[in-house]
Structures are given as structure tokens and as C-alpha cells.
Amino acid sequence: MLITIGVIIFLSLIIGVALGISAIKFKVDGDPIIEKIDSILPQTQCGQCGYPGCKPYATAIASGEADINQCPPGGDDGIHKLADLLGVDYKPLNEEHGVPKPKSVAIIDEKTCIGCTLCIQACPVDAILGSAKHMHTIIEKECTGCELCLPPCPVDCIDMVPIKETTENWKWKYPVHKLRVDERATP
Amino acid sequence: MKLFENIFKFNGGIQAETHKAISTAETIKKFGIPKKIILPLRQHIGRLAKINVNIGDYVLKGQLIANADGNVSAAIHAPTSGYIESIEKLPIPHPSGLPDFCVVIITDGKDTWVDKKPIDWKKIGYQKTVELLISSGIVGLGGATFPSHLKLTKKDHGAKLTTLIINAAECEPYITCDDMLMRERIDELIKGINLLHDFLEFEESIISIEDNKLDAIEKIKKAIINEKNISLKIVPTIYPSGDAKRLIYLTKGIKIPKNTRSSELGIQMFNVATIVAIYRFLEFGEPSLSRIITITGNIKKPRNYEVLFGTPLEEIITDAGGQKINNQTFIMGGPMMGFALPSIQVPVTKAMNCIISAETEMLKNDAPVLPCIRCARCAEACPVELQPQELYWFSKSKQLDKVEEYNLFDCIECGCCSYVCPSNIPLVQYYRFAKSEIIEERQHQEEANIARERNEFRLSRLEREKIERAERNAQRRAQTSSDEKSKLVEEKRKAIQEAMARVNKEGDNSL
Numbered sequence: 001m002l003i004t005i006g007v008i009i010f011l012s013l014i015i016g017v018a019l020g021i022s023a024i025k026f027k028v029d030g031d032p033i034i035e036k037i038d039s040i041l042p043q044t045q046c047g048q049c050g051y052p053g054c055k056p057y058a059t060a061i062a063s064g065e066a067d068i069n070q071c072p073p074g075g076d077d078g079i080h081k082l083a084d085l086l087g088v089d090y091k092p093l094n095e096e097h098g099v100p101k102p103k104s105v106a107i108i109d110e111k112t113c114i115g116c117t118l119c120i121q122a123c124p125v126d127a128i129l130g131s132a133k134h135m136h137t138i139i140e141k142e143c144t145g146c147e148l149c150l151p152p153c154p155v156d157c158i159d160m161v162p163i164k165e166t167t168e169n170w171k172w173k174y175p176v177h178k179l180r181v182d183e184r185a186t187p
Numbered sequence: 188m189k190l191f192e193n194i195f196k197f198n199g200g201i202q203a204e205t206h207k208a209i210s211t212a213e214t215i216k217k218f219g220i221p222k223k224i225i226l227p228l229r230q231h232i233g234r235l236a237k238i239n240v241n242i243g244d245y246v247l248k249g250q251l252i253a254n255a256d257g258n259v260s261a262a263i264h265a266p267t268s269g270y271i272e273s274i275e276k277l278p279i280p281h282p283s284g285l286p287d288f289c290v291v292i293i294t295d296g297k298d299t300w301v302d303k304k305p306i307d308w309k310k311i312g313y314q315k316t317v318e319l320l321i322s323s324g325i326v327g328l329g330g331a332t333f334p335s336h337l338k339l340t341k342k343d344h345g346a347k348l349t350t351l352i353i354n355a356a357e358c359e360p361y362i363t364c365d366d367m368l369m370r371e372r373i374d375e376l377i378k379g380i381n382l383l384h385d386f387l388e389f390e391e392s393i394i395s396i397e398d399n400k401l402d403a404i405e406k407i408k409k410a411i412i413n414e415k416n417i418s419l420k421i422v423p424t425i426y427p428s429g430d431a432k433r434l435i436y437l438t439k440g441i442k443i444p445k446n447t448r449s450s451e452l453g454i455q456m457f458n459v460a461t462i463v464a465i466y467r468f469l470e471f472g473e474p475s476l477s478r479i480i481t482i483t484g485n486i487k488k489p490r491n492y493e494v495l496f497g498t499p500l501e502e503i504i505t506d507a508g509g510q511k512i513n514n515q516t517f518i519m520g521g522p523m524m525g526f527a528l529p530s531i532q533v534p535v536t537k538a539m540n541c542i543i544s545a546e547t548e549m550l551k552n553d554a555p556v557l558p559c560i561r562c563a564r565c566a567e568a569c570p571v572e573l574q575p576q577e578l579y580w581f582s583k584s585k586q587l588d589k590v591e592e593y594n595l596f597d598c599i600e601c602g603c604c605s606y607v608c609p610s611n612i613p614l615v616q617y618y619r620f621a622k623s624e625i626i627e628e629r630q631h632q633e634e635a636n637i638a639r640e641r642n643e644f645r646l647s648r649l650e651r652e653k654i655e656r657a658e659r660n661a662q663r664r665a666q667t668s669s670d671e672k673s674k675l676v677e678e679k680r681k682a683i684q685e686a687m688a689r690v691n692k693e694g695d696n697s698l
Contacts, residue, residue: 038639055639167279
């Protein structure tokens with residue numbers, strides 16, 4: 001009897017210590033589910049979902065506050081992936097938040113630009129270069145196409161230009177081929 | 188010579204009608220200088236070459252007109268002397284038919300060389316020679332166009348390179364440019380092999396050739412009688428024996444594992460034309476300016492041409508007498524791996540080893556596609572031992588993660604599966620589609636990661652600025668308030684003193 005109790009106390013002590021140590025050593029910083037959701041979101045930081053960026057939207061999804069179908073740049077693919085990750089049913093995109101558009105970059109018409117810096121302050125990824133009363137320009141490579149720079153521009157000098165197909169970004173298309181025509185079917 | 192030689196036969200492959208005799212009856216014809224040269228700036232795998240000439244400049248033959256941009260890139264030289272007319276986007280030989288940046292040279296017909304500087308690598312050393320080779324513009328001329336200077340290492344991942352295999356297999360039907368090169372310029376090839384053998388300190392050099400090139404084999408045998416470093420390996424004619432990993436297995440019996448380069452196992456491979464190009468660069472100081480190209484198929488006078496890069500393809504077709512039956516598609520590369528050219532108003536590039544005017548039997552692709560009957564003949568034919576039918580299902584249904592799990596990226600797109608498919612399914616097209624989708628997705632993920640990083644940095648910057656501003660304000664407030672306080676205290680004290688003085692005065696007066 002005593003031996004049994006002793007053994008159990010001894011075991012629970014060892015396991016307790018082990019658990020205590022691993023809780024400190026393998027502590028997970030942040031919520032991993034938020035990170036996972038965030039890695040699916042397209043990182044345009046456009047705010048069309050109603051949140052000020054992709055991370056806040058991911059946090060809202062994780063807490064059950066937001067739905068998975070509020071991200072137009074992520075498109076149908078994104079919603080499917082989120083549904084898979086979270087184990088919920090797929091829903092079509094909520095069009096109140098916008099519709100998917102072809103990937104574009106902002107282009108500043110440098111002749112019209114007055115150098116007001118308003119767009120620089122609006123850009124979520126610091127992709128606009130310029131300073132007060134000097135012409136601004138977009139670092140095309142870094143532009144996510146979020147369109148946040150359009151409304152603040154007082155002279156409407158920013159255009160969204162869809163990315164053109166070049167030999168560099170060209171990809172093989174889904175094969176299209178002839179189907180067999182059943183001769184008996186034709187009268 | 189050994190009595191019995193081992194042949195290591197790989198899985199699958201096909202034995203198709205080779206159609207090589209069509210273009211080997213005539214010798215290689217040197218095509219003259221065209222009036223106009225159109226040089227695409229991307230003729231290689233890697234980054235666009237950086238242009239260093241201007242419109243209106245006069246350039247000499249062999250003059251560098253675009254530098255290699257970074258390591259994975261290749262330089263471009265003027266193939267003949269003339270004036271630069273324009274730098275613009277023009278159609279290039281690419282499956283998309285999209286235009287790309289080209290330099291247009293109006294030739295003057297004088298063909299004046301720049302000052303050629305032969306390179307004595309023994310004198311200037313290995314390192315310096317490789318640096319010079321970056322400016323040679325030489326890329327793999329078998330069709331892959333991988334910049335050659337990247338392959339000229341002595342060691343890879345600590346493994347010393349011991350074996351040089353010269354790829355003379357030329358396994359695709361119709362193509363004969365390497366065959367003709369070996370028949371006519373065997374001296375240069377042997378000198379080139381010896382040079383490379385000494386330069387990279389190989390222990391053995393093996394020429395691997397398919398057994399259907401009898402003339403070339405005879406020539407090589409004669410040429411290597413007194414060469415102790417070079418041996419000849421005759422491999423069976425099975426497509427795709429010319430693929431690097433397949434040819435290494437056929438030659439040495441070594442299978443190269445997934446995600447490993449052959450050089451990590453001490454084996455390096457070069458195409459015969461590439462070796463001749465390296466030889467001409469080091470021996471005579473001639474950069475990569477021309478190549479041999481096979482014009483064959485439904486053509487009146489099929490043959491091999493030696494053509495300057497940038498020559499309009501149409502002129503060569505005209506010289507070859509044009510098509511026997513008009514308006515047939517032109518295919519660049521072989522019938523197995525090549526692609527249909529959207530137009531022949533394109534220049535000759537470093538990748539262009541063969542142009543086939545399609546023959547009626549090759550247009551099997553136009554026949555209707557029937558459903559897959561699960562016969563698994565594609566699996567039997569696959570030289571990489573993949574499961575083409577599974578890859579097909581997953582590519583067709585766009586299950587990209589699944590298709591990747593089935594090792595899609597090990598597929599060499601050789602086309603054996605499509606060739607044997609009784610339902611005429613264009614399998615390779617599905618794999619190419621799946622590959623480019625996956626590559627694009629990876630790219631988007633990378634871009635998204637960068638955007639996330641930049642956004643996080645911006646947020647932390649804004650946060651920092653806010654804190655700094657708050658600190659500054661607090662400091663200012665503290666400063667001003669202490670100043671004001673002392674001012675107030677001072678004023679009060681003054682007022683009290685004044686009042687006291689007045690009281691005292693009044694007291695004095697009343698007394």
C-alpha cells in the first residue's frame with residue numbers, strides 16, 4: 001500500500017517536473033493559427049475585408065469574428081484553402097467586399113504629380129518613393145496593387161495598370177484539344 | 188579495348204523512326220551575312236543580358252554588346268560588323284509568340300573582326316580564365332542554353348570532378364547538327380576535349396554516342412587512336428538517351444539521385460557543339476557568334492547550316508527552297524520536345540538547334556483526344572520511372588499539391604508518354620501547365636512574404652515614430668512647464684517683495 005502510494009507520488013513528481021520544464025522550453029509565442037491563416041492571405045494589405053490589413057483580418061478569423069469569404073484578392077482559391085485549414089464549409093466570396101481583379105500595379109503619372117506625399121502615407125508596404133514637393137514614383141516590384149493610394153491623391157494622377165504577359169512571366173496554358181465527334185449523332 | 192562492355196539500359200524510352208538521313212546528305216553550308224541581324228537579349232536561361240551599346244553605334248564582329256547580368260546570365264556579341272539601328276521589342280522564338288527585347292544591327296557586309304585575344308589559360312591561371320569565359324556568351328548548345336561558365340568548376344560540394352562525358356547522343360529524331368559537326372570538324376572537337384580535360388583536370392573523358400551515327404563513330408575512332416585520355420562509348424539508340432542523367436547511366440551505370448547534380452558525383456557533361464565553342468573561344472578568342480542548325484522535314488532542300496545568331500529564320504528557309512507542302516507548321520527543336528513556332532519571322536538564337544517543317548504524320552496532335560483507358564503504357568515508357576497516368580489525373584483536375592507529391596518536377600518533359608499514348612492525350616502539355624502553375628504559386632507566395640515583411644516593418648516604424656513623438660512632446664511640455672512655473676514663482680516673489688516694500692514705506696510714513 002505504502003509502496004504503491006510512494007511510487008505514484010514519485011512518478012507524478014517526475015512527470016510534473018518534465019511538464020513544467022517543457023512548458024517553459026517549448027512555449028509557443030503568438031497564436032499559430034493566426035500565422036497559418038495569415039500565410040494563406042495574399043498580403044495585399046488592401047483592407048477590403050474591413051480590417052486594416054491581412055494580419056488583423058487573420059486575427060479576426062481566428063477569433064471567429066470575421067467570415068472566411070471577405071478577401072477579394074485571395075479569390076476562390078484562398079477561400080478554399082481557408083476552409084480546408086479551419087475545417088469549415090466553403091462559402092462563395094462575399095461581394096460586398098469587392099470582386100477579384102487581375103493583378104495590377106499602381107503607376108504615377110509623373111507629369112501631373114504635385115508631390116503632396118499623401119499617397120506615400122497611404123501605402124501599406126512603403127512602395128512609393130518621393131518627398132514633399134518632389135515627384136513621386138512607385139517601386140513596381142514592391143507594389144501589391146491594393147489601391148489604397150488612389151483615394152488620397154488630390155490630382156488623380158495614379159492609375160492601376162494590370163500586369164502584362166511577357167516572356168518572363170508567361171506560363172503554359174491548360175491544354176485545349178479537339179473532342180471526338182460522334183458521326184452517328186450528326187443527322 | 189575491352190571485349191565486353193556493359194550497357195546500362197534505363198527504364199522505358201522509345202525507339203522511334205529517326206528521320207536523320209533527310210538532312211545528312213548535304214554538308215554544312217555556311218549561311219552568309221544577312222542584311223539585318225536581330226539579336227534577342229535573352230537567349231539563355233537566367234537574367235536578361237545588360238546592354239552596353241547605343242542606337243547608331245558602329246559595332247565590330249565579336250564586339251560585346253550586352254554583358255551577363257549576374258552569374259546566371261550570358262553575354263551577347265555582335266555576330267558581324269554593322270550599325271545598331273534600334274533596340275526594341277520584337278518577336279522571338281518562344282512558345283508564347285510574345286515579343287522580347289532585341290538589338291537590331293544593319294550589317295555592312297565587311298565582317299570586320301574586333302581585336303581577337305586568344306587566351307592562354309596555362310599562363311593566366313584557372314580563375315582568370317573562368318572570369319573571361321563569363322564574357323564569352325557560351326551557353327549549352329544542345330538546346331538547354333544553360334550558361335557554360337557555371338559548369339566549368341573543378342569541384343562541386345567538395346567532390347572533385349573526375350569524369351567528362353561528351354554528349355554526342357543527339358537522340359531526338361530529325362536533328363543532325365551534332366552529327367554533322369562531328370563528321371566535318373572532328374579535329375576541333377578532339378582538341379576541345381583535350382583542352383577541357385587539362386583545364387579542369389579530369390581523369391577520363393568519354394564521348395557517348397548513339398549507335399546510329401556510323402559515319403561519326405568511324406571518324407571519332409580514327410581520331411582517338413592516339414589519344415590516351417579520350418574513350419568512346421557507343422550507346423543504343425533509345426530516346427531519350429541524350430538526357431544528361433540517362434546518358435550518365437548508359438555510360439557509367441551511375442544513377443544520379445533526386446535533387447543532385449551529376450557534378451556532385453564527379454561527373455560533368457558537355458554537348459559537342461559547346462565544347463567546340465569553348466575551344467574556339469580559348470584558342471582563337473572567338474566568342475559565341477554562330478551555331479549549326481538543322482533545317483529538315485517537309486523542306487525542298489533539307490540540310491545543316493552554320494548561321495550567325497540573329498539571322499532571320501525566314502531567309503534560311505527560303506535558301507533551303509521552302510516547304511514542299513505549303514503552310515505547314517514549323518517546329519523548333521525536335522519533334523518530341525520542341526514547340527510549334529508561332530511565326531517564322533523570328534531570328535536564330537543560341538537555343539535553335541533544329542527547325543522542322545512538320546510532316547503530315549507528325550501532326551498526330553490534331554487527331555481527337557480520347558479518354559484515358561488506364562493501359563499504363565506511359566508508365567512503361569517513362570525513362571524517369573514516374574507514374575505519368577497519375578500525374579495526368581492530378582494535373583487535369585488541378586490538384587497541384589498532389590501532382591507535386593508524385594514528383595512532377597522530376598519529369599524531363601521528354602514526351603515518351605504522349606508518344607505511346609493510344610488515346611492521343613497530350614500528357615506533357617498537362618505537366619507543363621501544372622509546372623508553370625506551381626512555379627507561379629511559389630512566386631506569389633514569395634512576393635506575399637516580402638509584402639508582409641514590408642508591412643510589418645512599416646507598422647513597427649509608425650509605432651516607433653509615435654512613441655518618439657510622444658516622448659518629444661512630453662519633454663517639451665516638461666521643459667515649458669518648469670520654465671513657466673519658475674517665472675510665476677519669480678513674479679509672485681517680486682509682487683510680495685514689492686508689497687512688503689510698500690507696507691514698510693507706508694508704515695514709515697504713518698509713524
